[in-house]
Amino acid sequence: MEKAIFSVDSGTGSMISVSPKDGSRFWETAEPVLEEPYGKSRRGTAFLVRYQTSDTYYIINEIGDLVLAELTASGYTEIGRTNAIEPSNSTNTGVTRSVVWSHPAFAKKTLLVRNDEKIIAVDLDVMSY
Numbered sequence: 001m002e003k004a005i006f007s008v009d010s011g012t013g014s015m016i017s018v019s020p021k022d023g024s025r026f027w028e029t030a031e032p033v034l035e036e037p038y039g040k041s042r043r044g045t046a047f048l049v050r051y052q053t054s055d056t057y058y059i060i061n062e063i064g065d066l067v068l069a070e071l072t073a074s075g076y077t078e079i080g081r082t083n084a085i086e087p088s089n090s091t092n093t094g095v096t097r098s099v100v101w102s103h104p105a106f107a108k109k110t111l112l113v114r115n116d117e118k119i120i121a122v123d124l125d126v127m128s129y
Contacts, residue, residue: 009028017073029076031078032069033046033062044062046060046061046067047102047104061100063083064083065081067080085120
């Protein structure tokens with residue numbers, strides 16, 4: 001299995017996968033980051049957290065979506081998505097839009113995500129359902 005580094009390209013706002021050897025790009029997708037209503041008219045932000053040693057990642061994007069996805073050198077596969085929290089912080093980029101710009105935290109099978117007004121807890125324990 002080929003190794004890869006995953007991030008968000010600050011120029012395009014798309015999620016990318018690059019080679020750790022030489023930085024060459026394996027793939028690029030706007031799907032987890034640049035969703036409506038903003039689309040390609042702005043740059044996107046996302047926080048990626050790998051689940052243990054798997055290819056599964058929790059992604060919190062700037063519109064407050066929690067995305068569960070598989071990330072590999074060969075591609076992006078979205079497993080599921082839900083809006084976890086509403087954006088409340090306004091950007092200072094010349095375009096007024098609300099964003100979630102805080103990294104999620106994890107404790108005892110719980111995801112904690114916040115905006116500027118509240119913190120929410122998302123139960124990640126499969127045995128709870």
